[in-house]
Amino acid sequence: MTDPTDAVRNRVLSLPSGELPAYLYDLAALRAHAAAVRASLPERVELYYAAKANPEPEILAALSAYVDGYEVASGGELAHVAQAVPGRPLAFGGPGKTPAEIVAALELGVERFHVESEYELHMLAELARRVLPAGRVGVLPRFNLPVAAGSLAASSLAMGGRPSPFGLDPAQADTVMGLLTDDTYPQLELKGVHAHLASGLRAPEQFAVAESVVEWAVRLSERHGVRPAEVNVGGGMTVDYTAPDERFDWVAYGAGLARLLSRHPDLVVRVEPGRALTAYCGWYATEVLDVKPSHGEEFAVVRGGTHHLRTPATKGHDQPCTLLTVEDWPHPWVRPAARGELVTLTGQLCTPKDVLARNVPAAALRAGDRVAFGLAGAYAWNISHHDFLMHPRPGFHFIDAPGG
């Protein structure tokens, strides 16, 4: 469902129009969702949250009781997450880590490094030797491993199984595993293997990928005389913006992982979803400023736009939304209203790309009515180009009580 929860709806309708647009997050709904996800996963599956999806401190804190740790992918995320949820386990991934970022991670006591290249492995080893001469850091080389033809075809964002800058090429696997098992780098402790190959997969495809990753990692490790303690199969569980009522089938996915783990009794599998954890708890709410006809179609211009909610522009979908009627019209001038059935909702930017949702059934939509765009809790505000055109920033509301 993308309709706002009661708590969010009440808040959207009670805000003065000058306080719109606004992002509203229902933290109770987020906690309930995260608890259900956690309950669907078997015991030897660790759940990390990929902070890049939404790093708001309130979101990170609300998830804390349900996740085993957080995946961070930059020095900025590292410092931010370490401050927002102090003491929680962190895994540091992402391509192009700089020496300064790695030193900061070592000094902060990051538990796991997802190593993206041979170069990065050598750099990490030397920096670990300097920063933690008596310590050891956990390493999971990230591999862009081969997967069965077509198995990522349904993905909206594939990062692996094809040429990409992410992770190590499978041809480098034996060299890297050799360096991590022959005592070349005593500061580095091989924990297992990491692979995040694609985002936007449904449970059956996601499980098939997880199974190939685990079996590939086990075969690779056995060739080097070790058994992996952990395999991180990444995130990427789908959020379908065109079918917002369908959710990733965590129960089926968890059951698949339980079967997989029964074949590997000592293994811990880790997942690191972002979007599928937080997308559903956020709304971007605003008001209609103007309604007008153009060449046989109708447009409603809302306060704000894709500089706040870039998700529909980047992913090429119509953002699911709920229209909230407002009776009050405080102005002496005529209130514009839609005459037809379908209205395209656009923002205030001077570009035809500033479209939030096309052809929304919105008969009689008027200026002053409000719109709550759903599925706005992930890759929304934090991926948007806020400063373009210098409109004011939205408000932020973290609602933590039923009814608001």
Ligand SMILES: Cc1ncc(COP(=O)(O)O)c(C=O)c1O
């Ligand atoms: C390494 C890694 N892990 C996890 C994620 C989270 O993916 P999603 O938000 O699709 O679950 C990403 C997303 O880009 C990623 O690159």
